[in-house]
Amino acid sequence: MIRCDIKACTGCRMCEVACSSRHFGAVSPSLSRIRVAKLEEVGIELAVVCVSCLEKPCLACPNQALAVGGSGQILLDDGKCDACMECVAACPIGAAGFHEGRPLFCGLCDGTPSCVAVCPTSALSFREDFRDVRLDGFVWPGSHPAQRRARYARFHGEPLRAAWQNGARIDS
Amino acid sequence: MTVYVGNCLRVDLTRREILRGRTAEDGIGARTWNSHTLMRELKPGVDPLGPENILCLAVGPLTGSGLIATCRFIASARSPLTGYLGDSGARGFFAPELRWAGHDQLIFTGASDRWLYLWIDNDRVELRDASHLEGLDITQTTVRLREELRDPDLQVAAIGPAGENLVRYSIISCNLARAAGRTGMGAVMGSKKLKAIVVRGDRAVRPGDPARFEKACRQLQANIEGHPEFEARCRYGTTRIMDSLANMGVLPAYHYRSTVFEELEKVNAEALRRGHIVRSKACYNCNIPCSRYNYTSYSEGEGPEYEAQAAFTVKCGSSDLELAVGVSNAVNRLGLDCISTGEVIAWLMECRHEGLLSESDVDGIDLSWGSREALQQLPEMIARRRGIGDLLAEGTRRAALQFGDAARALTAEVKGLEMFSADPRGIKGYALMNAVNSRGGDHYRGEPMIELTGDEELALKRVGNRNAAHRLREEGKGALVSYAEHLGLLSDSLTICKNISCCMDAVDFELAADAYSGLLGKDVPPEELLEACARTSRVEREFNLREGLRPEEDTLPRRFLHQPIPDGPSKGAMVDIGRLVGDYYREKGWE
Numbered sequence: 218m219i220r221c222d223i224k225a226c227t228g229c230r231m232c233e234v235a236c237s238s239r240h241f242g243a244v245s246p247s248l249s250r251i252r253v254a255k256l257e258e259v260g261i262e263l264a265v266v267c268v269s270c271l272e273k274p275c276l277a278c279p280n281q282a283l284a285v286g287g288s289g290q291i292l293l294d295d296g297k298c299d300a301c302m303e304c305v306a307a308c309p310i311g312a313a314g315f316h317e318g319r320p321l322f323c324g325l326c327d328g329t330p331s332c333v334a335v336c337p338t339s340a341l342s343f344r345e346d347f348r349d350v351r352l353d354g355f356v357w358p359g360s361h362p363a364q365r366r367a368r369y370a371r372f373h374g375e376p377l378r379a380a381w382q383n384g385a386r387i388d389s
Numbered sequence: 390m391t392v393y394v395g396n397c398l399r400v401d402l403t404r405r406e407i408l409r410g411r412t413a414e415d416g417i418g419a420r421t422w423n424s425h426t427l428m429r430e431l432k433p434g435v436d437p438l439g440p441e442n443i444l445c446l447a448v449g450p451l452t453g454s455g456l457i458a459t460c461r462f463i464a465s466a467r468s469p470l471t472g473y474l475g476d477s478g479a480r481g482f483f484a485p486e487l488r489w490a491g492h493d494q495l496i497f498t499g500a501s502d503r504w505l506y507l508w509i510d511n512d513r514v515e516l517r518d519a520s521h522l523e524g525l526d527i528t529q530t531t532v533r534l535r536e537e538l539r540d541p542d543l544q545v546a547a548i549g550p551a552g553e554n555l556v557r558y559s560i561i562s563c564n565l566a567r568a569a570g571r572t573g574m575g576a577v578m579g580s581k582k583l584k585a586i587v588v589r590g591d592r593a594v595r596p597g598d599p600a601r602f603e604k605a606c607r608q609l610q611a612n613i614e615g616h617p618e619f620e621a622r623c624r625y626g627t628t629r630i631m632d633s634l635a636n637m638g639v640l641p642a643y644h645y646r647s648t649v650f651e652e653l654e655k656v657n658a659e660a661l662r663r664g665h666i667v668r669s670k671a672c673y674n675c676n677i678p679c680s681r682y683n684y685t686s687y688s689e690g691e692g693p694e695y696e697a698q699a700a701f702t703v704k705c706g707s708s709d710l711e712l713a714v715g716v717s718n719a720v721n722r723l724g725l726d727c728i729s730t731g732e733v734i735a736w737l738m739e740c741r742h743e744g745l746l747s748e749s750d751v752d753g754i755d756l757s758w759g760s761r762e763a764l765q766q767l768p769e770m771i772a773r774r775r776g777i778g779d780l781l782a783e784g785t786r787r788a789a790l791q792f793g794d795a796a797r798a799l800t801a802e803v804k805g806l807e808m809f810s811a812d813p814r815g816i817k818g819y820a821l822m823n824a825v826n827s828r829g830g831d832h833y834r835g836e837p838m839i840e841l842t843g844d845e846e847l848a849l850k851r852v853g854n855r856n857a858a859h860r861l862r863e864e865g866k867g868a869l870v871s872y873a874e875h876l877g878l879l880s881d882s883l884t885i886c887k888n889i890s891c892c893m894d895a896v897d898f899e900l901a902a903d904a905y906s907g908l909l910g911k912d913v914p915p916e917e918l919l920e921a922c923a924r925t926s927r928v929e930r931e932f933n934l935r936e937g938l939r940p941e942e943d944t945l946p947r948r949f950l951h952q953p954i955p956d957g958p959s960k961g962a963m964v965d966i967g968r969l970v971g972d973y974y975r976e977k978g979w980e
Binding site for chain 2: 224227228229230231234237238241242243244245246247248252254255256257258259260262337338361363364366367377381385386387388
C-alpha cells in the first residue's frame with residue numbers, strides 16, 4: 218500500500234493534484250483519493266490514503282458492493298452501490314472520498330500510483346506488502362472525514378513533536 | 390467540472406448584501422482585474438480607511454490548476470500607508486480553495502458597524518457575526534474558525550489585532566503565516582470590520598486543451614528542477630540570499646550604516662537551519678519546499694523568510710537568531726508586515742544611536758542596537774497601539790514627522806512604503822525598482838534578479854543589453870526594470886509564485902501563454918498577455934497620478950543618493966537616480 222513518511226511530507230498537495238488529474242482530468246482535492254491533512258498550528262502535515270487496514274470496516278457495506286483486490290485495494294462494484302455512503306462514514310481515518318454519489322477509494326493506479334511518482338520529497342512510497350496497519354483505535358463516531366484525517370495526522374505527529382522538544386532539528 | 394473564469398462576488402458590508410457579477414473584461418487575472426476595478430470604481434481621494442475604499446481580492450484562471458505554484462491571491466485597495474495603489478499577494482492554500490469554490494474575485498465595499506466574517510461554502514455565501522473573534526491573533530482566529538465550522542481543511546484569510554487596530558502596515562494572512570504583507574491591506578480589511586474570509590471549495594479546474602496545458606506544466610517543472618539554484622532553494626528558501634547579499638556588500642547592517650555584519654555566521658541560512666528549523670514546507674502544488682517550520686525554546690511557526698530574518702537581525706544590529714525567529718512568529722500572529730515592522734524598529738534604533746530620541750520619547754524602551762527589549766515589545770505595542778506603538782503604527786513617514794528633520798532623513802521608505810533588507814546603492818536595478826514601481830518602496834513588484842546572478846546572456850535575451858546584468862552599472866536598468874515589472878504583473882495576474890517566475894526566470898511570456906491558452910482552450914498569443922500587462926501597468930500609473938503622485942516622488946531616500954556605501958565589496962557605490970529614472974521613463978515613453 219501507499220505510505221507517507223511524516224518527516225518528509227512538505228504538505229504541498231502535489232499528490233492530490235496528480236490523483237485527481239489522473240482519474241478525472243481535472244484538479245480538485247474533492248476528486249482525490251489521497252488527501253493531505255495539514256495541522257498548521259503544530260507544523261504537521263501528512264498525506265492520508267487508504268492503508269488497507271486489517272479491520273477494513275468499509276467492507277460492512279449493506280449492499281456488498283465492496284471487495285478487496287489483489288493488492289489490498291478496495292474495489293467498488295458500481296452496479297451494487299446505492300450511494301448510502303456508510304463506507305465513507307466507516308473509514309476511521311477519513312481515507313474514503315465521495316463524488317457524484319459514489320465513494321472514492323484508492324485503487325493504487327494498477328501498481329504505478331501517480332501520487333508516489335509526483336511526490337517531490339519521496340515522502341510517499343508504495344509496497345505491495347504494506348498490510349499490517351490496525352486502525353481500530355481511530356474510530357470516532359459522528360466525526361467528519363476531514364476531522365478524522367487531522368486526528369490521524371496529529372497522532373503520527375506526536376513523536377515528531379516530542380523529538381523537536383528534545384532538540385531534534387531538520388538535519389539531525 | 391468546467392472551466393470557469395471571471396466570477397465575481399460583490400460584498401457590500403454596509404448593507405450586508407452579496408451580489409454576483411463578472412470580473413473586468415480587459416484583464417487576464419488577479420492583479421489586472423483588481424487594478425482595473427479600482428481605476429473604474431474607486432472615487433479619487435477617499436480615505437483609505439473609510440467605507441468608500443474598495444478592497445478587491447482575486448485569484449486567476451490558472452490558480453488551483455495543475456501548473457506548479459499557481460497558489461497566490463492578490464488583495465488591492467487604496468493603500469493607507471502610501472495613499473497610492475496598494476496591493477499585495479499571499480501564497481499558500483487559500484487562493485486555490487477560492488478558485489475551487491468558483492469565485493475569482495471578491496470586491497468588498499462599504500463598512501460594517503460590527504465584526505463580521507465572510508463564509509464561502511462553494512455557492513453558498515454569507516456574512517456571519519465575528520464579534521467572538523475580536524482581538525484574537527491570526528493563528529487563534531484560524532484555529533477557532535476551523536473548529537467551530539468542524540472542518541480542519543477550511544481555508545481562512547484573516548487579520549490579526551494589527552488589522553483590527555488599523556495599523557497602516559497590517560497584513561491579510563492565510564495558513565497562519567502566508568501574508569499579503571505590503572501596503573496595509575489588513576488595515577483596509579479592518580476598517581471594514583471584516584475579520585476573516587473562510588472558504589471551502591469542491592469544484593474542479595479542468596483545462597480546455599489538456600495536451601497544450603500538460604506540455605506547459607511539464608516545461609515549467611523541467612525549468613525549475615533543472616535550475617542551478619534548485620537544490621539550494623529547496624534547502625534554504627529565500628534565506629540563502631543573506632550570504633549572497635553579504636558577498637556583494639549590500640547587507641543593510643545597522644540600518645544601512647554598514648554592509649558588513651561581523652556575526653553573519655550566527656544569523657545566516659545555515660545557522661537558521663541548524664539551530665531552529667525542524668521541517669520543510671511548501672505552498673500549494675510546488676516542488677520547491679522553500680518554506681520551513683521553526684521550533685525554538687519559546688515559540689514555533691512557519692518562517693522566517695529572508696526579509697524577516699534579516700530585518701530582525703542584521704538591520705537591527707542583533708546576532709540573536711532565536712530572538713529574531715520569535716519576533717517573526719509574533720509579527721505573523723499579530724498581523725504585521727515583517728518588512729515595515731523591521732524597518733520601523735531599525736530606524737528607531739538608528740535615531741537613538743544618533744541621539745535624536747530620548748528614552749522618554751519611546752516609553753523608556755532600550756533602543757540600543759540589537760535591544761532584546763525593543764524587538765520583543767515593540768511589535769505587540771504597535772499591533773495594540775499601546776504607548777509609542779500608536780505612533781509607530783502609522784509607518785515611518787508619518788512617525789518621522791514627530792521626531793524632526795534629522796530623524797526623517799534616516800528613514801528608508803519610498804512614497805511611504807518601507808524598503809526591503811538590502812542596500813539599493815550596490816544593486817542599481819533594485820534601486821530603480823524601489824523608486825518607480827506602482828506600490829512604493831518595494832523590491833518584489835518584479836525582481837530585476839538578473840543583476841544578482843550577473844547572467845549577461847540572460848540580460849541580452851530578456852532586455853537586449855548585457856550591461857543590465859551588472860549590478861553596479863546604470864546602463865540598461867530602465868529596460869530591465871520595465872521587463873521585470875511586466876513579468877511581475879504577469880505573475881500577479883496568473884498567480885504564479887514570483888520566486889519561481891521572476892527570481893528563477895522559470896516562466897516567460899511564451900510559457901505563460903501556453904499554460905493560459907491550454908487552460909482556457911483558446912489560443913492567446915504571448916503578445917496579448919504582454920499587452921494586457923503593459924495596459925495594466927499604465928492604468929496603475931494613471932491611478933497613482935489621479936491620487937496625486939508627483940514624478941519627483943520617483944526617487945530614493947537621500948542617504949542612498951548622497952552618501953556612498955562606507956565599507957565592503959560595494960564600497961563607494963551611490964545611486965544616480967536621475968539617470969536611472971530618466972532611462973526608465975524613456976523606456977516607458979513617459980515625459
